[in-house]
Amino acid sequence: MDKSWIRMPRTTKEYLVGLNQFLEFAFKNGAIEDRIKCPCPQCCFGKWQTRAVVFDHLICKPFPQNYVIWVMHGETTVLQNSESREATQDTQPPKNPVELLINEAFHGFMRESVDVGPSQVVAEEEILNDMPTSYDKDFFELLKDGREELYEGSKYSKLEFLLKLYHIKCLSGLSDKGMTMILDLLRDAFKFAKIPDSFYEAKKTINKLCLDYVKIDACPNDCMLYWGDDVNEETCKHCHTSRWKLDKKNTNSKVAATGKKKKRPAKILRYFPLKPRLQRLFMCSKMAEHMRWHAEGGNKDGIIRHPRDGEAWKRFDTTHLEFAFDSRNVRLGLASDGFNPFGAMSTNYSIWPVILVPYNLPPWLCMKQPSSILSMIIPGPQMAGNNIDVYLQPLIKELNELWSEGVETFDSSKNEMFRMRAALMWTISDFPGLGILSGWNTYTGFACPSCNFDMEPCRLHHSKKWCFVGHRRFLARNHKFRLMKNHFDGTVEERNPPKKLSGSDILQQVTNIDVTFGRQAKLNDKRKRKRIKNGQSSVGEGLTQQWKKKSIFFNLPYWESNLLHHNLDVMHIEKNVFDNIVYTLLNDKEKSKDNIKARKDLQDMDIRQDLWPDENDDFRLGAFTIPKDKKVTFLTTLKNISMPDGYSSNISRCIHLESKRIFGLKSHDCHIIMEQLLPIAIRNVLPNQVVAVLVEFCSFFRHICLKNLSLMDLEKLQKRIVTTLCHLEMLFPPSFFTVMVHLTVHLVDEVIQGGPVHYRWMYFVERLLGHFKSLIGNKSQAEGCIAEGHKIEEVLTLFSRYFEDIESRINRPKRVNDESNRNKVSEMSSMFPRQGKVVGGFITFPLTHLEKTQAHRYVLLNCASAKPFIDEFRQHIKRSSRGRKPSVTEVEKRINREFADWFPKRIMNQDIADTISDEIKFLAQGPAPYARRFTAYNINGFKFRTLSREQGLETQNSGVFLMSDTSCIASSADRNARQADLPYYGKLEDIIELNYYGKFRVVLFKCKWADTTRDRGFKRDVWNFNCVNFSKLIHTGDREDDDPYIEASQANMVYYVDDETDKEWSVAIHLQPRDVFDMGQVDEEEIFENEPYQQQEFEIFFDLDYGNIQISTEEHMSEHT
Incomplete structure (x- = not known):
């Protein structure tokens, strides 16, 4: 059968005759109930249509160019004559990874998704006339470069060589100047090779594979974005500040007077549209199957290994059954934090990238850098703070569209089109960032967002800060600690644990809050907010308002019903708790929570007389303070520790024996010391009562950070942390209990709801911020450098998934490469x-x-x-x-x-x-x-x-x-x-x-x-x-x-x-x-988890009636020494 009509214009007689022949053949050999799979680019063999519908589709849209053997419509794939065999070979999917990359990268973005085989004659002019889009033009230009040999007989195509060379540049951190010099040398040495004339030309070729970003002008005072209905505004509607930068040099010049010079926006938000990036995950055959892992892969034996095992995920599925029905719908987490692009320089500058994490992926891919999606770059120099909602508007708009309408996406793993939807599960940030994203004030006596207003703020008069004690309320109603006044804050505890608020409860609190965004409004104190019952509160002597805004996330229709909204960051909580403990044990003059002010606060509260200062401000050291003669033992233990290669930094460099101080520890150093080394270092230098409580506290963090947790163990762990905090209250002064110490009581609940902490803490965000900082070449255009660098890296990440023969961020050898070179x-x-x-x-x-x-x-x-x-x-x-x-x-x-x-x-x-x-x-x-x-x-x-x-x-x-x-x-x-x-x-x-x-x-x-x-x-x-x-x-x-x-x-x-x-x-x-995940498979080798320390039996070290608790020593300290 003659099939040359496939490449003819659709208006010709030959095309119409051939189309009818195809329909006759298809309905005779491949029809089911008078329907066939429609081959048009829109249906893509995924929908069964009637003859009339198929005819209309193939008149309006071109017949697939590479569909010469009609295997989907009854034609046998084994043909007898040589011509047919050649045609079969020509129409096979491209084996060249470059062509596979191009086809999958553009599938769905072109208005007519046309797969082009490796040896076919492409009717480019016809398609371009029908679909005059930039995507189509880029597609054919890249396809041409992907087929053109670098030189005659070369195993590399022109495009493959360029991609691999550019990949080496980015992976090794080579500068643009260095890349230009290499291209010049290659072009001079190999004049017969088709090497780009300049680095600029090379970037233009690479950019054809890029997913671009959108520049949206913003008010320099963070009041509004110039987009939507306001795209043509010249000044801010709120503060009336100009949209444009003032050119100080040319204010009085002729250029300024004539207005011929291009105006430059005062502030630019760089927004990376989400839809095409999610679509590309499914169009890539290397990733599409992984995006269904959460529903189809792994063991579901009740052990919490992934966010899918948490209550929040399960509640979302039962609440939104239609969304949960298709496992390809995407669950996202939003993470954000600020960083100074100038490092240790004195310049005060803060850039806030917003990153999205697709949780559909399995554990070994989910939290990796190539899997994350950069959503936007909120510019500096000042951080947006409470005004971050202004910049989140484009993302919230797109998330709403992805929820209500979805977007047509090609699933390469199933070779079909589907309507992809997406939902935001929660946010990830440090504690101040939680306040910025949620609108909750984290600097008051009501700082804990989980307790909300169901707590009694305690202001320490001399220390001039809030303390967060009262953890006896989390104990059972008949627990003996509730009646003990002298060992705690001098009161009998009768309160129940705070009520867990739903999204509806929070929405009710913030509904009537009225906010005008912008720094100018804050400076002029013009924001007026209506006060509502329990919605805001005066704290202490000030009039600080607890809710600063109604979060923009409530504009998402499902946000109110989400079980978990804003995650508490275990990384920073553990770091702050570590600082509180260690510097108090060492009695550090600057950072200890036990000082003359803390002792005077005890005196004001009329508790623990043994710790009160005398008239000369002298006081006895607490039992938790390491004696001077044992500080060297404690610090030497830490200093002499040798860690395995790659396990942590060199902690010994942070230990100074002469001054008996610790300094310069990073968050991960504190993580290692807190969970493994601190219990060992203190066991011979402090009283047993103190050691038992601190070992139990360290064991809590070690347990909460495990990759696999059972619900039964978590329920026991919750009781343990409450008991541990109560024992800490007996031993340490109230000034020790900052909000970070208090937040530990809520961490178990969040693990039950959201899954293991390593999916929700800030370590991976901090690593990303460090990487973004490395992309900055021009310090005066930091945001632009990050955007352009990341745009290229998205292409190279995609490229890495198709070329497994070179080292990349996807297949880079592990730090401990134990794969044998088998002979x-x-x-x-x-x-x-x-x-x-x-x-x-x-x-x-x-x-x-x-x-x-x-x-x-x-x-x-x-x-x-x-x-x-x-x-x-x-x-x-x-x-x-x-x-x-x-x-x-x-x-x-x-x-x-x-x-x-x-x-x-x-x-x-x-x-x-x-x-x-x-x-x-x-x-x-x-x-x-x-x-x-x-x-x-x-x-x-x-x-x-x-x-x-x-x-x-x-x-x-x-x-x-x-x-x-x-x-x-x-x-x-x-x-x-x-x-x-x-x-x-x-x-x-x-x-x-x-x-x-x-x-x-x-x-x-x-x-x-x-x-x-x-x-x-x-x-x-x-x-x-x-x-x-x-x-x-x-x-x-x-x-x-x-x-x-x-x-x-x-x-x-x-x-x-x-x-x-x-x-x-x-x-x-x-x-x-590293990177070993126990998925509960029977045939897997045993996984050695860092097991927590055994639970401490406090009754061994404390009297049954807790009548003899050592809270002080005979050693004295003077505030003046």
Whole structure:
């Protein structure tokens, strides 16, 4: 059948005749109930239509150019003649990733979504005449560049070469000047190659793949945007400030008088439209399937691993059933924070990017930089503050459209069009940012947004700040703490926990608030707001209004019914709590919460007389203050800690022993110290009562930051944090309880509602802000540099998903790359597949008899294929005991000593020799006399280094942990050993690779093992820390019966913190590898989570009636010293 009519103009007779022939064929061979799949670009084979509708569609829109074999309408794909085979080859989807990228990137944006095969003649003029859009022109120009060879015979096309070169520029941070020089050199060296004439021309080509952004002029006082009905206004309607910058140099010049010079806006909002960016996620075949993961992937066993497992997500689905019906509808989170683009310079400047996070994606993609969507850049120099709603208007408008109407989107994973909708779940920000986004005043006695107005503000007269005590109200009604006055604030607690407010409750509070946005209105104090019951409040002596505005997010029709609106940021809460604790323990003059003002506040409250100052302002130190003689012990413990490579910064640089101070810690440093190191450092320097409470507080943060949490554990954790805060109130002064300390009582509820904290905290936002700062080349145009740089990076992110043969942000090697370079021998071995990766070089050395015996024995006894023979040998021992039943201990000793010699003889017996595999034979033969030695090895997500390799390094990567099934005896007289799982802690001494004569290789770790089988080498202290003594060793390797080796694949990493009080002992801390997600699959390997410390039993350290609480010491301090 002649199909040349497909490429003819639709007004010709040939096209009409051919179209009718197609319809006859399709309705004869591919119709169901008188309907066929319409091939027009709008239906895209996704809708069944009648003959009349299909005819109309294909008259108004072109027939797909590459649809020559009508497989969707009954034509067989296997054709007999050569012409047909050639046509089939021509119409296959493009194998070239460049063409696949172009087709998918433009699918849906062009008014006629036409896929063009790699070898077809394109009727470009016809389509361009029908659809005169910039997208169409860019599409064909890029397609031409994607097919044009860089030079004759080159494996690169002109476009692929340019994309890869530009990708290298961005990934390595090469400047525009450097890129220009490289292009000039390439063009001069390879004159026959089609290299762009300039860097400007290269950028023009790249920009054709970009999704552009919109510039919207704004009032310099943040009063309004010049868009919509106000797009042509020249001055602000509120403050009457000019829209344009005043040209001070040319105010009196002829240029200014004639007005010929182009006006420059005083302030510009750069807005990145959301719809095309969400569409591109589905048009990209590499991402479309991931966008349905939340509904179709992973384990739904009740464990909270993802926001989809939280109550807020589930409530949203049940409230909006139509939205939840299609799993492709997008759930978003909005994050924002300000940063100074000039770094440490004295210039005061604040830029606020707004970032959107698509939560449809799986955990390993969701919070990564390439998956985030930059929505807008709110310009400086002053931060918008309460006026941020002015700048959010375009986003809210687009979100409303995406909710009510949606947008037609092509799903490349299902090859169909669908109407995509989107909804905003919540916002992510630090605590001041929460106030800006929500309108709640976070600087008053009602600062806690969760408690709302259901709290009693407590103003400390001398400290001149608000304190947030009264956590007894969260206890059970019959709890004994409620009646204790003297240990708390001097009152009996009768209140219930604050009521959890719904979105409707909040909306009722803010409905009548009237706000005029803009800094000028604030300066002139012209804002007038109606006061409503509970809607605003006078706090203290001032007239500060609690609700500053009705948040613009309430313009979203579903926002009121959302369960969680604005997230509390665990990152900054933990940092502020850490500062409160550590600087108070160290009695830091500037940052301690315990000072003369705090003591006078105690006196005003008439509580804790032991802590009152005397007439000379002298006072006794609190029990929570580290004594002077023990401060060095505390700080030395922290300073001497060596962390694993890449685990944290070098904390020791922030510890100053001479001045006994800590300074310069970043948020992540505080995260590591708070959750792992602080409990270890304080256990020997403070009273047990204080240590127990602080260890429990640190354990709370460690637990709340886990990736996987069960609802039952969270309910217990909520009770624990309430009890912990009440004990803190007994020990610390009220000035210690800032709003950040109080907010911890609400964190468990937010995890239950929103899922694990790492989807809702600010760490990933801070990393993004740091990246945006790196895009700024011209300091005078910071916002423009970020916008242009990010626009290009969006293209390169898309490009990275199609080209897996080069390093990119998508496939950049992990910091610990443990993917082995498998050779043919390793791939052939089923018993010992190659695992892990060598770091650095190796040396070949001869194995001593002792080394070979110990290493080979361990390989034999831990090989699953050898287990049947081990069991047979065990029975052989029992049978050959001549009527005497040997003990379990005797049997195991004989297996260790004799099995390696018995095994090769057994497999050579004629009865089984023919059934034994070659691998078993090579295993029985033993390793070659020469082995390889390494000093570093990556495996199981960890980088292991030997003790010798670590000499002179600041990091510690030699700690090894193994849980082994071991034979145990009660005493030396016990003849019957029992099997039990015992923990083994060691330090890596050597890494060797045994070579079984080329059949397979086995990597072994030789360790210095602490004697964990006895109390002399291992113990759990009163705080349940694992303490190890490396002066008491086991399996040193000196005796033939010793087992100093383990297989590398069995090793997990720990690091050790030396005990400064008992020098022989160290505390072992377990680690979890990066980017490992326990999705609850049965066949997954065990995931070692950073388990929280065991719950502290306060009754052990406090009297049953809490009558004897040590709140002070005999040491005194004067405010004047």
